[in-house]
Amino acid sequence: MAAVKQIREAGVAAALTNHETIDLAKRHLVQPWPCAGEIGAEARSLISGGEGIYITDGEGKRLIDGPAGMWCVNVGHRREELARVMYDQAMQLSYNTPWYTMNEPSAVLAERIAAYAPGDLNHVFFTTGGSTAVESALRFMQFFNNARGRSDKKLILSRGGAYHGSTYLSASLNGRPRDRDWMDGADELVVKLSSPDAFRRPEGMSIAAFSDMLVAEFEETVRRVGADKIGAFIGEPVQASGGVILPPENYLPRIRKICRDNEILFIADEVVTAFGRLGHVFASEDVFGIDPDIITFAKGVTSGYFPLGGMVVSERLLEQLRRSNHPTAMYAHGLTYTSHPVGCAVALTNLDLLEDGILAHTQAVAPYFQQQLKTLEELPLVGEVRGIGLMACVECVADRESKNPLQLDTNVGMRIDAHCHELGLLVRPLINMCVMSPPLVITREQIDDMVGILREGISRTMDDLRHEGVWQG
Structure with missing residues (x-):
């Protein structure tokens, strides 16, 4: 004392x-x-x-x-630039409630992030980190299907070796050894697939054959479980905490096509790979050639100087919601620190640094x-x-x-x-x-x-x- x-x-x-x-x-x-x-x-x-x-x-x-x-x-x-912008923004506006007000840094940051996102991912929802970003994406999937009258389309496909977070729903997706030994989860909502770990592929199998095996497993799972029951597939482009597991070549684009053909949302969990880790703001398209329906991000968005995360969502999905038969249906999800002005201001300066070399x-x-x-x-x-x-x-x-x-x-x-x-x-x-x-x-x-x-x-x-x-x- x-x-x-x-x-x-x-x-x-x-x-x-x-x-x-x-x-x-x-x-x-x-x-x-x-x-x-x-x-x-x-x-x-x-x-x-x-x-x-x-x-x-x-x-x-x-x-x-x-x-x-x-x-x-x-x-x-x-980095003095990031420390300074935290001070300046806090002195200008330290906080505003996102429930019925907004701030300028979050709007500007959303526009800049959307400009880097692939396809029609034009809208950003900010959270406090990676776990809450993944949780937000999964709850969005549930809301999306409820509003479209598909209340049974809620199961989530995840993979062995995956790590997606520590909130209840995001942790339920994890597939690393020991993560779930003593912890409960929403197991009824999750269907597990094999890890794309080529180092531990069956003996004598080529990497191309291993990729075919993973794709065949995915297709068989969709047939067995039913596309009308599966709401989303979530995967890290590179399984980070699972041991930096790289996907076999052309595996992710093939999985993306299966998801698109079966109206299964493809969520790319870029909490680790986004904001420079692979040399690009987002790795989904620039490195792996895919255009997901949703990208989750965190970590490098502020270089760890302030807690911030989020998801980037397809324009197509939001347009479908706007045209649904339930215009008053509410995505009843948000966080006290959603779109935090200090965090968003730090992220803007962090993005400047990334762009400047x-x-x-x-x-x-x-x-x-x-x-x-x-x-x-x-x-x-x-x-x-x-x-x-x-x-x-x-x-x-x-x-x-x-x-x-x-x-x-x-x-x-x-x-x-x-x-x-x-x-x-x-x-x-x-x-x-x-x-x-x-x-x-x-x-x-x-x-x-x-x-x-x-x-x-x-x-x-x-x-x-x-x-x-x-x-x-």
């Missing part, structure tokens, strides 16, 4: 020691995704500062921010990023390095023949992260995988540093596993 009193009396200029912050967290702070044995009593790595692609931990150690926060700090830390830089440096990370496949613990743009995954396996990660210590990713932290790199560990998605402003020299540290961290982990008799690779 003495530390808290010190902060109150001296204001933000007074900083707690690392030990004091850890103590407060253990006594009062509930972390996201906690295990029951530690809930409300744990402290995680303390981050005290950031600049460019670097962050500083509680001990003053500078680290490369390998995951860019949570796939989101696209323009880098400590960061998108071009990402496109130029991404091939080198992928090439250098691919060299880690020389290490016997590494089963595959895969990625696109400035996102990649290093997947570790017990042996390359079986591709079995389960024989390994399930914390192998955390072991690698611990070594890398000591060496100057923060890694995103996912069980047996290390995910890398650095700020888009990273240079070639910094990529070399990052890959060099990751190589040493994996090498040290291999030595640990051998010494413990866990792994003989």
Whole structure:
């Protein structure tokens, strides 16, 4: 309590020691995704500062921010332009209720986002982040079909390995290991499909045949369940938190056609891939050649400086609603912070930065990023390095023949992260995988540093596993 009193009396200029912050967290702070044995009593790595692609931990150690926060700090830390616009907008208008008023930044931002969206996706609904963006899209699908007299057309097709959020409905779509082991969900609304993970395709099957298999499964599911019962398919163009799973070539356009032929809404979840991660504002059309009915976005829209997300919706869908037999039907969905003026002002300046060279830089440096990370496949613990743009995954396996990660210590990713932290790199560990998605402003020299540290961290982990008799690779 003495530390808290010190902060109150001296204001933000007074900083707690690392030990004091850890103590407060253990006594009062509930972390996201906690295990029951530690809930409300744990402290995680303390981050005290950031600049460019670097962050500083509680001990003053500078680290490369390998995951860019949570796939989101696209323009880098400590950008004065974004800090300044937050202050300026707050001094002009800090908040307005979206229920019966509006603000200028949200209208301008909606127009600029619509200009980048493919096809006729001309309308934007703003939320507070990725989970609420996905939730909004799914509730829109339900409303859309109710208003059109199709109350049974509500099922949602999702895939293994997917991650779509933490709200009740969005989390029900998730297909990653352990996400749903102890959590309930709206299982009656969700139909699960196979993951498009080509690394784990059936032995001896070509990638082209694997793509055919996925498409055939999709077609069979629509026939079995009934197109009149399926409201939407949702998919990440690249399954991010599932391990940076890239779709087989031409798989997404084929799925898009099936959806269009069966009046199933195609929702592209671009919470991670939008706003520069793949070198474009949106990846759906520019990278994968698809024009969805709805695109969800968040994270990079403000580079993590302010909570903001949203969905971009097809003009055709809204026109059908306007012409329905229920003109007074209400899309009874919204959030206190929908179209927040500060968040939208930050996003406008963030988009300026992307347009003023960061998108071009990402496109130029991404091939080198992928090439250098691919060299880690020389290490016997590494089963595959895969990625696109400035996102990649290093997947570790017990042996390359079986591709079995389960024989390994399930914390192998955390072991690698611990070594890398000591060496100057923060890694995103996912069980047996290390995910890398650095700020888009990273240079070639910094990529070399990052890959060099990751190589040493994996090498040290291999030595640990051998010494413990866990792994003989």
